[in-house]
Amino acid sequence: xxxxxxxxxxxxxxxxxxxxxxxxxxxxxxxxxxxxxxxxxxxxxxxxxxxxxxxxxxxxxxxxxxxxxxxxxxxxxxxxxxxxxxxxxxxxxxxxxxxxxxxxxxxxxxxxxxxxxxxxxxxxxxxxxxxxxxxxxxxxxxxxxxxxxxxxxxxxxxxxxxxxxxxxxxxxxxxxxxxxxxxxxxxxxxxxxxxxxxxxxxxxxxxxxxxxxxxxxxxxxxxxxxxxxxxxxxxxxxxxxxxxxxxxxxxxxxxxxxxxxxxxxxxxxxxxxxxxxxxxxxxxxxxxxxxxxxxxxxxxxxxxxxxxxxxxxxxxxxxxxxxxxxxxxxxxxxxxxxxxxxxxxxxxxxxxxxxxxxxxxxxxxxxxxxxxxxxxxxxxxxxxxxxxxxxxxxxxxxxxxxxxxxxxxxxxxxxxxxxxxxxxxxxxxxxxxxxxxxxxxxxxxxxxxxxxxxxxxxxxxxxxxxxxxxxxxxxxxxxxxxxx
Amino acid sequence: xxxxxxxxxxxxxxxxxxxxxxxxxxxxxxxxxxxxxxxxxxxxxxxxxxxxxxxxxxxxxxxxxxxxxxxxxxxxxxxxxxxxxxxxxxxxxxx
Numbered sequence: 001x002x003x004x005x006x007x008x009x010x011x012x013x014x015x016x017x018x019x020x021x022x023x024x025x026x027x028x029x030x031x032x033x034x035x036x037x038x039x040x041x042x043x044x045x046x047x048x049x050x051x052x053x054x055x056x057x058x059x060x061x062x063x064x065x066x067x068x069x070x071x072x073x074x075x076x077x078x079x080x081x082x083x084x085x086x087x088x089x090x091x092x093x094x095x096x097x098x099x100x101x102x103x104x105x106x107x108x109x110x111x112x113x114x115x116x117x118x119x120x121x122x123x124x125x126x127x128x129x130x131x132x133x134x135x136x137x138x139x140x141x142x143x144x145x146x147x148x149x150x151x152x153x154x155x156x157x158x159x160x161x162x163x164x165x166x167x168x169x170x171x172x173x174x175x176x177x178x179x180x181x182x183x184x185x186x187x188x189x190x191x192x193x194x195x196x197x198x199x200x201x202x203x204x205x206x207x208x209x210x211x212x213x214x215x216x217x218x219x220x221x222x223x224x225x226x227x228x229x230x231x232x233x234x235x236x237x238x239x240x241x242x243x244x245x246x247x248x249x250x251x252x253x254x255x256x257x258x259x260x261x262x263x264x265x266x267x268x269x270x271x272x273x274x275x276x277x278x279x280x281x282x283x284x285x286x287x288x289x290x291x292x293x294x295x296x297x298x299x300x301x302x303x304x305x306x307x308x309x310x311x312x313x314x315x316x317x318x319x320x321x322x323x324x325x326x327x328x329x330x331x332x333x334x335x336x337x338x339x340x341x342x343x344x345x346x347x348x349x350x351x352x353x354x355x356x357x358x359x360x361x362x363x364x365x366x367x368x369x370x371x372x373x374x375x376x377x378x379x380x381x382x383x384x385x386x387x388x389x390x391x392x393x394x395x396x397x398x399x400x401x402x403x404x405x406x407x408x409x410x411x412x413x414x415x416x417x418x419x420x421x422x423x424x425x426x427x428x429x430x431x432x433x434x435x436x437x438x439x440x441x442x443x444x445x446x447x448x449x450x451x452x453x454x455x456x457x458x459x460x461x462x463x464x465x466x467x468x469x470x471x472x473x474x475x476x477x478x479x480x481x482x483x484x
Numbered sequence: 485x486x487x488x489x490x491x492x493x494x495x496x497x498x499x500x501x502x503x504x505x506x507x508x509x510x511x512x513x514x515x516x517x518x519x520x521x522x523x524x525x526x527x528x529x530x531x532x533x534x535x536x537x538x539x540x541x542x543x544x545x546x547x548x549x550x551x552x553x554x555x556x557x558x559x560x561x562x563x564x565x566x567x568x569x570x571x572x573x574x575x576x577x578x579x
Contacts, residue, residue, distance in 0.1 A: 099559045192539045206538060235545055236538070304524040315499060322500075324572050329565035335575050341502035353501055357492070357511065358518055360499040371522065376535035378528050383536060416517050432539020456540070 001026050002162035003479070006071055006219040009165060013060055013070045020060065020070030024053040024114050027072045031116065031163050034483050038139045040148075040158040042077045044117040045084045052114040059112060067222050067246075069112030074167040076155050077118040078125055079105050079210075080199040088201045089121040089133040089151075092321050092328045092347030102199025103231045104168060104210050111226040116164050120154030123349045124318065125175055125203045127151050128421040129411065132351040137408055140183060141480040142446055146405040149179030149421075155213045156183040160447075161483045166214040166223050170200060172207045173306050174400075174425025177437035180213055181400035181449020184439045186466060186476060187213045188220050191457050192432035193238035195224075196231035204313035205236070207306075207429045216476050217438065217466035221245035224459060240457050248460040249467040254288035256465065257393040261296040264398030264424055264451075272443040277399050280440040280450045280469070284397075287468055292393055296385040301378050302427040303419060308362050308375035309430070314352075315359025321347060354415060383431040390455045395465055399424055400437040400449030424451060434459050438466045439475040447478075485519035487512050 001023060004012070013020055028046050035041050049072065056070030080086050080098035087093045101109065109115070122132040130138040130153025138153040140146040141161040148157040152169030156179035159167050169176040171189035180187025188211050195210040202208060210227065214220040225245050231237040260281065265274060281291060323329035323343025330346055333339035348356070362371035389396060402423060411418045428435040433456060437449035450469075454462045470476045487495075489508045492515070496503040503511060557570060566573040 095563075097563060099556065099563065193542075232547070236542065238540065238542075239545075298528065301525060301528055304522045307518055307522050308525070319500075323565065324574055325560070326563045326565075333575050336577050337500070338502075339575055340500040344500055345502040345504075348501070353499075353503070354511065354514055354518070356499050356501065357495045357515060361487075361491075361495050361515070361519075362522075364495070364498060373535055374525050374528075374530060376537060377530035377533040378525055380533050380536035381528065381530070383539070415514055416521050419518075419521065430539075 002030060005216060006067070006165055006222045009071055010067050014065065020053040020056040020114060021050060023070065024049050024072050024116070027116055027164055034161055035163060037144060038141060038157045038161060039136055040120055040138050040154040040161070040163060041074070041117045042087055042089070042120050042135050042154070043085050045115060048084065049114050049116050056112050056114060066111050068108065068226055070114060071165050072114045072116050073108065073223070074116050074119045074155060074158055074164040075105060076121055076152050076168050076170060078121060078170050078201045079168060080201070081105055081115070081118065084118060086118065086201070087134065089123040089135065090347065090349065090352070091134040094134065094328065096326055098199070100199060103196035103233060104200065104227050107226055119158055119167055122151035122153065123352050124201070125151040125170055125172055126314070126351050126355055128174065128178055128418055130154065130179070131408065131412055132349055134349060140405045141483060142184060143405065145407055147182070147408055149182035149401070149405065151175040152213060153179045156180055156185055156187070159183070159185045159213050159215060160480060162479065166212060166219050168210060169213045170208060170210050171429065172204050172310060173429050174422035176211045176213060177400050177425050177435055177449065177451060178422060180437040182405040182447060184442070184447030184478060185213055185215055186217055186220055186436070186438050187211065188224065188436045188459065188462060189428070189434060190224065190228060190459050191238065191434045193236050194434070194457065194459065195227050196234045196237050198231055198233040202317040204310040205317060206313060207310060216470050217463045218249055221249055221463045243460045245460050245463050248464045251464045252288070253284070253465065253468050256289040256395065258284055258289050258291050259294035259389050259393030259396045260291060261294050261299065261396060261398055263296050263299045268423065269399055269402050270404070270443070273399050273402070273404070273448050276441040276443060276448045277450055281397060283469060283473060287472065294389045294393060294396065296389060296427065298378060298381045298385050299427045302382055302430055303423055305375045305378045305382065305430060306426045307358065307419060308371045309379065311355040311359035312363050312372050313359070315356045315363065318352070318356055351415070379430045382427050386431045386433060395461065396453040398451050400451040404443050404446035404448060428453050432456070434462055436462045436466055438469065439478070441475060485523055486516045487519070
């Protein structure tokens with residue numbers, strides 16, 4: 001059952017080949033059996049999942065079902081879920097049960113999806129290896145001594161090991177695409193504002209975007225169809241109509257103009273990964289695409305810019321965790337300042353505290369112009385690079401990550417080395433563009449991701465471009481051994 | 485850019501973080517390295533470039549000033565560390 005696509009599962013459920021309760025039990029059993037090795041779930045919500053599955057079965061029986069009715073998925077633990085703990089991977093929220101559902105959670109529930117549980121993640125989505133979680137590192141199902149990437153590492157590992165049909169993720173600097181690449185799955189980060197941020201715990205508000213982690217572009221299209229759309233409760237939500245993503249999957253790629261940014265193929269990229277990416281590009285040529293070299297001259301500045309903008313916004317967003325209204329509170333505070341300081345120092349891990357301090361520093365009196373304003377200006381240059389590129393090409397392709405999955409612990413002592421994992425993904429967030437990662441030929445048995453970047457609100461084209469590749473290749477069907 | 489212990493103490497105070505004395509050296513080194521990475525921005529010529537505040541250049545959407553939220557104080561306070569009589573409790577601020 002766990003190897004089937006969402007379309008196949010939906011067809012089986014409609015034909016009553018098995019019920020949603022049976023399918024949900026099957027996934028819950030798999031989580032119980034395999035997740036002790038991966039640590040991909042923070043919370044397994046068996047009871048509420050089975051109740052949702054029963055409701056789905058009733059809807060299926062009544063003929064009142066959609067493409068996701070009864071399909072078991074998981075949510076990254078950054079999305080608020082009423083009645084189920086939402087930890088954001090942090091001790092700060094270890095006791096937090098949200099009083100409401102995030103819009104994305106609400107929409108997928110309304111579509112009939114069954115929530116198996118909440119997936120592990122880097123603390124407050126700050127990390128590229130899923131090692132900063134209060135709940136311990138997640139393991140990569142392709143090699144359990146390696147990281148799954150981050151910050152949506154739990155979702156990526158769970159989807160890769162077939163512990164759920166698909167999962168939600170969020171992407172601020174690469175947090176959907178990089179773990180999708182390292183775990184050999186398909187991930188899409190939509191355009192900024194495409195999916196509601198309401199009830200999604202904020203890290204960097206001008207960059208954060210919800211998206212999908214799935215085993216294929218077609219599966220991702222089914223989920224994104226239900227997730228995307230305007231939400232009046234999110235003031236940055238885009239009032240742009242949502243096309244049918246499934247409908248566009250099979251469009252022909254003849255004449256598609258693909259741009260390859262020369263900056264994405266330079267020093268620092270593992271040559272074997274470069275070869276895998278080039279093979280994939282050749283496959284696109286066979287599908288009728290035209291290849292052009294382009295330049296994104298300011299993209300090498302995206303990591304420095306990001307490490308001003310993201311920490312600045314994080315220091316402001318995380319100011320709300322004060323030990324007063326919810327979350328961790330220290331014992332016996334001497335006074336209000338002691339309450340704030342110790343609650344925050346005890347509740348946040350080292351990486352979160354580093355970023356809060358960087359953000360506080362760059363926003364402090366006398367430094368604003370040199371750091372934040374400078375960064376926002378370069379951000380404009382980076383967005384203009386893409387604008388020029390999209391005047392010549394339809395999509396941009398390159399590697400998602402400069403390396404394959406690295407060993408657990410390898411980069412934990414060097415924050416800057418960790419940050420450079422996102423060298424190819426960050427520019428997309430700074431510009432607000434949609435991006436995807438799909439699996440291509442592995443290197444030494446470890447997954448490699450091809451990144452596809454589109455113009456604003458062109459998620460349908462990205463999914464189409466990914467789907468046509470997956471129609472003629474089998475990399476997305478490869479599954480890690482030991483999870484049968 | 486190099487930060488020292490006293491810089492870290494000042495930043496930690498502004499951020500309301502109780503950093504243990506034995507951690508300040510480590511944070512000073514880490515933050516200095518991150519600021520060195522950030523300093524690569526200096527190479528870019530940004531003369532006359534407008535800062536980009538929003539990826540889609542949207543303006544803030546406004547809504548009518550109507551009360552739309554019901555009173556859910558009891559629900560929200562159920563997850564608070566310490567409340568009394570509908571109020572959040574903190575240590576005494578004014579003597």
